[in-house]
Amino acid sequence: MKEITIDYALRATWQAVARMYNEEAKKFGSTMAVGFTLLSIDPKTGTPSTSLGPKMGMEATSLSRILKRMEEQGLIERKPNPNDGRGVLIHLTDFGLEKRTDSKNVVLRFNETIRSKVSEENLEGFFTVMGSINEMISEKNIQTSDNAINGQKTN
Numbered sequence: 398m399k400e401i402t403i404d405y406a407l408r409a410t411w412q413a414v415a416r417m418y419n420e421e422a423k424k425f426g427s428t429m430a431v432g433f434t435l436l437s438i439d440p441k442t443g444t445p446s447t448s449l450g451p452k453m454g455m456e457a458t459s460l461s462r463i464l465k466r467m468e469e470q471g472l473i474e475r476k477p478n479p480n481d482g483r484g485v486l487i488h489l490t491d492f493g494l495e496k497r498t499d500s501k502n503v504v505l506r507f508n509e510t511i512r513s514k515v516s517e518e519n520l521e522g523f524f525t526v527m528g529s530i531n532e533m534i535s536e537k538n539i540q541t542s543d544n545a546i547n548g549q550k551t552n
Contacts, residue, residue: 474488
């Protein structure tokens with residue numbers, strides 16, 4: 398049997414998780430992207446629109462479309478940032494807070510299910526590996542034998 402690459406396992410698993418979250422979100426008349434955005438906005442103080450994209454790992458154009466749709470649905474409102482006259486804070490409406498709770502419950506249920514089926518030792522190993530991968534990528538320290546990834550040459 399052919400060996401599965403790490404990137405394939407990550408991508409396939411994330412796609413399965415995303416499909417599952419989208420199916421759950423449909424039950425609430427939403428999408429995974431909207432749920433993730435709701436969870437990324439500070440429910441008490443709001444979140445600067447400029448920090449939301451990087452926090453979520455999304456490009457500004459994709460996030461703008463999501464925020465526009467969320468505003469049309471009455472989930473969020475934009476308010477001037479009192480600490481930065483040019484900035485905007487994204488705040489959840491009462492309806493947005495309600496939908497945030499729905500999203501949070503789905504995520505917590507998913508986590509509880511995984512924790513009930515996977516040993517603590519395996520979960521610790523999983524998080525260690527994910528942390529190592531993220532660290533290597535952020536330090537631009539992922540290399541192959543022939544080429545460099547993230548701009549670093551191999552010796």
